[in-house]
Amino acid sequence: MMKIEHEEKGRKGRFFINEEGERLAEIAYFDSAPGVISVYHTEVKPELRGEGIGEDLVAAVVDHARKNNLKIIATCEFAKKVIDETPEFQDIMA
16 A cells, blocks of 8 residues: 555645655545535546545545544545445544
8 A cells, every 4th residue: 555645734634645756646625614624625646546545545534534533524526425435434424
């Protein structure tokens, strides 16, 4: 599995995978209300799609939300689909 990194700047954050200085995948969110983050964008390089990287990024956001007592609103269609289809993620939805 590739290393997933995390960065936050102000009210925005992202989990991402870089390799040799190139961004291969990312999922982005922002603080939308007290105790709630909105996941609004997921992107994986076309040549890496289908390898579960997007799902790993969604899991990283869910883990982050749980550790920080946050709920998630997923406006990104991909993230919403993954969360909706994963029973163990249902508790994290706002």
